[in-house]
Amino acid sequence: AQSVTQLDSHVSVSEGTPVLLRCNYSSSYSPSLFWYVQHPNKGLQLLLKYTSAATLVKGINGFEAEFKKSETSFHLTKPSAHMSDAAEYFCVVSDLPLTGGGNKLTFGTGTQLKVEL
Amino acid sequence: EAQVTQNPRYLITVTGKKLTVTCSQNMNHEYMSWYRQDPGLGLRQIYYSMNVEVTDKGDVPEGYKVSRKEKRNFPLILESPSPNQTSLYFCASSTYKRGQLNTEAFFGQGTRLTVV
Numbered sequence: 001a002q003s004v005t006q007l008d009s010h011v012s013v014s015e016g017t018p019v020l021l022r023c024n025y026s027s028s029y030s031p032s033l034f035w036y037v038q039h040p041n042k043g044l045q046l047l048l049k050y051t052s053a054a055t056l057v058k059g060i061n062g063f064e065a066e067f068k069k070s071e072t073s074f075h076l077t078k079p080s081a082h083m084s085d086a087a088e089y090f091c092v093v094s095d096l097p098l099t100g101g102g103n104k105l106t107f108g109t110g111t112q113l114k115v116e117l
Numbered sequence: 118e119a120q121v122t123q124n125p126r127y128l129i130t131v132t133g134k135k136l137t138v139t140c141s142q143n144m145n146h147e148y149m150s151w152y153r154q155d156p157g158l159g160l161r162q163i164y165y166s167m168n169v170e171v172t173d174k175g176d177v178p179e180g181y182k183v184s185r186k187e188k189r190n191f192p193l194i195l196e197s198p199s200p201n202q203t204s205l206y207f208c209a210s211s212t213y214k215r216g217q218l219n220t221e222a223f224f225g226q227g228t229r230l231t232v233v
Contacts, residue, residue, distance in 0.1 A: 009157070032219045044207065044224040051220055090159060094219035103148045103167075103211050103219045104175070107159035 002027040002095040006108035014116050019063075019078040021111045023091030026072060033074045034092040034105075035065055044090070050074065061085070086115045119144050123208050123225035130198055130232055138193045138228050140208030146223075148213035149191040153177065154205040154227075163206075166191055167213055198232045205229050 007022040025033060035047040048059025055067040061084075065076045074091060091108040121142045130136055142149065150165035152175075162175030166185040180202055182194040191210075195202060208225040 034221070036224075043226040046221055049221060103213050103222070104150075104162060104165065105152075105160075105209070105219065105222055107152075107161070109157055109159040 002031060002093045002104075002106045004091050004093050004106055004108035006089075006091050006111050008111050009109065010112045010114065012114040012116060013081045015083055016080050019076070019081045019085065019113065021076040021089050021091075021113065023074045023076065023108060024072050025074060025091070025093045027093055027095040029095055030069075031093045031095040033065075033067060034094070035059065035063070035074075035076050036090045036092060037087050038090065038110075039087045047076070047089075081113075081115045083115050083117070086113055088112050119223065121208055121210050121223050121225040123206075123228050125228060126226060127229050128231070130230070132199055132232055133197050136195050136198060136230075138195075138206060138208075138230070140191045140193065140225060141189050142191075142208075142210040142223070143189065144210060144223065145188065146210035146212055147188070149185065149208065149210045150175065150222075151181070151183065151191070151193045152207045152209065154207060160207060163193070198230075200232050203230060203232050 003026045005024045033050040036044045037047050047063050048057045050057045050067045058064045063078045088110045090110050092105050094105050124139045147168045151163040152160040154160045161177050163181050164183040166172040206228045209222040211222040
């Protein structure tokens with residue numbers, strides 16, 4: 001069974017300072033991992049994905065995440081926050097199922113990022 | 118442009134009045150699914166479909182139905198909506214090959230449903 005824990009429901013940073021959004025996962029095999037962002041009243045946009053290639057993954061808008069199997073973590077970082085980064089971020093895991101149907105995504109509960117001047 | 122289109126974007130209805138939310142994708146994806154988003158709970162899968170005429174329950178299927186008669190369309194049906202189905206709904210699609218990990222899901226813009 002797969003699961004995701006986002007360790008912080010809210011994170012607040014000042015503009016220009018680093019961002020760290022934490023995510024731990026649980027899966028039976030080697031999963032795919034994703035970060036999606038949701039701006040207010042918008043749909044979900046893929047930020048970046050890990051699918052068993054390089055463990056350090058670079059995404060859009062300066063975000064990156066590092067897959068650490070020993071720690072079962074996939075934390076999202078950005079060196080310098082911008083006001084436009086304020087949004088809700090979801091860590092997502094997808095694993096090979098034990099039986100039948102695939103491609104199920106399991107979402108974390110989300111982290112609301114606030115960026116202050 | 119590759120996209121997943123949901124309609125309507127907003128819907129207010131009364132308890133017990135049947136409704137359908139449509140979802141269509143233009144990427145020839147095999148896998149489609151419906152999620153509901155509730156505060157503090159993230160997105161939870163309602164139903165999914167691996168291909169035409171192949172559907173199955175997700176984590177929260179009660180009160181919902183789906184059908185997959187064509188590859189591009191995957192409507193969500195609420196036969197008798199209740200207030201606890203008030204939520205934000207997302208349709209998603211992706212490629213599917215058995216035994217291969219998911220690479221990316223594409224999401225629609227969402228449908229905000231209110232049942233009074």
